[in-house]
Amino acid sequence: MKQSEFLNVVMPFKDKLYRLAKRLLVSREEAEDATQEILMKLWSKNESMGEYKNVEAFAMTMTKNFCLDRLKSRQAGNLKLVHSNYSDENTSLQRQLEAEDSVQWMERIMQELPEQQKMILQLRDVEQYDFDEICELMEMKPTAVRVALSRARKTVREELIKKHSYGIG
Amino acid sequence: MALDNIEKLLEKYFEASTTVAEEEQLREYFAQESVPAHLEQYRPMFNYFSNAKEERFTKQVPLKTRSNLYKWVSVAAVAVLTFGIYFGNEYQEKKKAEFAYQETKKAFELLAENFGRGTEKVAYLKEFEEAKQKIYNNN
Structure with a gap:
């Protein structure tokens, strides 16, 4: 080639x-x-x-x-x-300062997730892979992928709700 | 998109039973300027996923195949150069020695020639001596 x-x-x-x-x-x-x-x-x-x-x-x-x-x-x-680059280069894409903040929260929340959930969430919600592809990549059974994905999404939601109701965490 | 539909989708989403297409609907929905207050909390999530996909890998990838070739060519060139200098020197030295030898030989030849001429003359002298002895003996 x-x-x-x-x-x-x-x-x-x-x-x-x-x-x-x-x-x-x-x-x-x-x-x-x-x-x-x-x-x-x-x-x-x-x-x-x-x-x-x-x-x-x-x-x-x-x-x-x-x-x-x-x-x-x-x-x-x-x-x-020590990671200091929570913010991305592409901040210009964000419409408001507020949105920029929430991106940083999201980044931090995702960092807290266990590795497996982190990867599955990345593959599914960012890259939009099919479940079959994720199963193959992660070497996991479909049900296990679903469970992990659901858990990851729920954790993110909980963290976001916490942030949302208490202000900046 | 109807609100209750979105709520249903969200429910499915957190159970990880939505399809890729349905998730795309959710992302599109939350990309709007305003969503109902009780859904506002989900907005960062979906916006983040959409934004995260925009990140690009900008670094150049050095695919080295040609550089490998260059490396070996330069190694070969250096080797040839060192050998060249080494053997070149040797060859030059040999040439010089040969030249010196030839010159010495020439000088010796010249000397020998002159010596030869000397002895020739001495031969005459011998003849003269013989003749002289003959004369002496006769007397």
Whole structure:
């Protein structure tokens, strides 16, 4: 596979890889590095890439595993990272200052979720994957995915209601 | 979209039994400027999901294949250069030695030639000596 072909294959979902990495690793730099790493790994495998029936799912699984490994080694090394970039670059998209605030809450609320729920919520509500795809990616049964997704959504709702009734938390 | 419909969808949504299309409806609904007060609390959630999808990976990916080639070519070039300098020096040294040898040889030849000429003359001297002895002996 030539470089241009590879880029054509990879372009449509590279942002999804990045967003999943960022969801898990939180820091933008780390997520960028992770995405770069994954894309380079994919490129080094480009000879056999035709064999995978779904390159996107394969890449997403790679990203998931890569980031979880990162998190594990981070815990093992007892490293505590302080993240300051809760706000995104694309704040211009938000219509009001208020909305900007709520985006930051949401970001924080999602960070508090367990990894599995975080990923499922990301895959479903941000990337709009089907349940089948999520099952495959997460290596989980459909019912388990539903339960986790429902739990994640309810947790987010509870947190939002708390914020909503007490003001900025 | 009717309000009770949205409420039903929300209920389903939190039980994770909505379809992707239904969730899209919810996102669209909450993207409006104003929603009823009791639904306002959900707005950040759906707006956040829509916004989160806008984030882009902007970093360049260095796909290195050509750079690998360049690396090896430069390694080869350096090797050739060092060998060239090393053997080139050796060759030059050899040339110099050969030249010196030739020059010395020429010098010796010249010397030998002159010596030869010397002995030729000495041969005459010998003849003269013989003749002289003959004369002496006869007397």
